Amino acid sequence: MTSKTLKVTVERGADAQCQFEVPAYESQTVLDVVSWIQQNADPTLSYRFACRVGMCGSCAMMVNGVPRWTCRTHISKVLDGDAVTIGPLRNLPVIKDLAVDMDPFFDKWVAAEAVHHGALTRDDPIAPVDERSEERVTANAGIECINCSVCYAACDTVAGNPDYLGPAALQRAWTLLNDAKDEGRVAILDAVSGRGGCHNCHSMGSCTTYCPNELDPMSAIAGLKRETAKSFFKRRRS
Amino acid sequence: MRVAKGITSRAHPLWLAYILHRLSGLGLALFLPFHFWVLALATTDPERLNGFLSLTEAGAVKLAEFGLVFLLSVHMFGGLRLMALEFLPWTPAQKTLAAGATAGSFLVATLFLIQAI
Numbered sequence: 001m002t003s004k005t006l007k008v009t010v011e012r013g014a015d016a017q018c019q020f021e022v023p024a025y026e027s028q029t030v031l032d033v034v035s036w037i038q039q040n041a042d043p044t045l046s047y048r049f050a051c052r053v054g055m056c057g058s059c060a061m062m063v064n065g066v067p068r069w070t071c072r073t074h075i076s077k078v079l080d081g082d083a084v085t086i087g088p089l090r091n092l093p094v095i096k097d098l099a100v101d102m103d104p105f106f107d108k109w110v111a112a113e114a115v116h117h118g119a120l121t122r123d124d125p126i127a128p129v130d131e132r133s134e135e136r137v138t139a140n141a142g143i144e145c146i147n148c149s150v151c152y153a154a155c156d157t158v159a160g161n162p163d164y165l166g167p168a169a170l171q172r173a174w175t176l177l178n179d180a181k182d183e184g185r186v187a188i189l190d191a192v193s194g195r196g197g198c199h200n201c202h203s204m205g206s207c208t209t210y211c212p213n214e215l216d217p218m219s220a221i222a223g224l225k226r227e228t229a230k231s232f233f234k235r236r237r238s
Numbered sequence: 239m240r241v242a243k244g245i246t247s248r249a250h251p252l253w254l255a256y257i258l259h260r261l262s263g264l265g266l267a268l269f270l271p272f273h274f275w276v277l278a279l280a281t282t283d284p285e286r287l288n289g290f291l292s293l294t295e296a297g298a299v300k301l302a303e304f305g306l307v308f309l310l311s312v313h314m315f316g317g318l319r320l321m322a323l324e325f326l327p328w329t330p331a332q333k334t335l336a337a338g339a340t341a342g343s344f345l346v347a348t349l350f351l352i353q354a355i
Contacts, residue, residue: 065246065247066247067247077329130352155249156248156253163296202256202258203252203320203323204252204253204256205250205251205252205253205256206250206252208252209250209252209253218252222323222324222325223327223329225324225325226324
């Protein structure tokens with residue numbers, strides 16, 4: 001593989017594409033390829049990364065039309081022959097080249113009430129949490145989210161409805177709803193049942209299919225659908 | 239090229255199940271007004287209805303009927319799948335078992351049906 005050259009297309013701007021020839025080597029990741037281009041071929045190429053070990057969630061890009069965490073994606077797994085196309089994440093405004101503006105993504109976390117709602121102060125004793133309880137197991141299923149926005153870029157509902165909160169924010173809302181330490185039940189259910197809330201989801205499952213940490217936002221959103229439906233009928237009865 | 243790229247990320251069973259459900263629903267929605275109109279001929283114009291009914295002997299119409307039954311069954315099971323997916327918080331293992339049981343019972347039922355025919 002040492003003498004091979006990769007034909008890399010980088011999408012820059014709406015219709016601008018640049019071709020690069022990048023030397024291939026063993027265990028090369030997509031992020032390595034992008035870094036090689038920036039360091040050896042075109043220093044003006046903008047992209048974002050930090051940890052390089054799949055923890056920070058900043059290096060996600062579209063690779064051959066599929067959203068991926070580029071630091072943990074081996075180029076050999078995604079090559080089409082010896083060619084690959086790398087573009088900025090879908091569904092987010094592009095700042096420049098491969099760097100997108102993540103603000104809409106994080107604004108929606110807040111809009112979904114996917115923030116901690118505490119009731120205790122530092123003077124209160126630490127509340128015990130039973131890690132085997134059903135709620136805790138459900139909450140644990142979603143806590144490894146690294147905010148990489150791969151699910152958000154994969155989602156066709158986000159593409160069709162800019163108000164939709166998206167899989168990541170809704171999954172965090174579901175996690176907090178099941179968290180014994182969170183007191184925001186009513187606020188969360190209100191936030192996720194409104195316009196742009198969980199009921200927009202068509203269960204296409206691209207979020208679950210492409211989540212690099214193998215989380216299941218689609219099932220989390222289904223959980224929110226059940227809880228909001230239950231609370232709707234309860235409120236009508238009372 | 240942009241369209242082809244868009245399709246890449248959708249080539250997985252969950253998305254294909256979604257689009258099959260939607261397209262079959264659209265197909266049925268387009269068929270239903272025509273279906274009701276033909277049924278209404280029974281009261282307004284029975285002669286014309288008989289003309290239509292004789293058409294059902296034609297091979298092409300029989301093929302179209304097969305397509306219609308396919309749309310109906312795909313849409314019904316797609317809807318049941320969606321309701322199970324969203325309202326039954328099953329684990330993946332339970333879902334596999336349920337799908338296996340459904341497939342098994344279909345197999346047995348189809349065998350009985352073939353024998354009966």
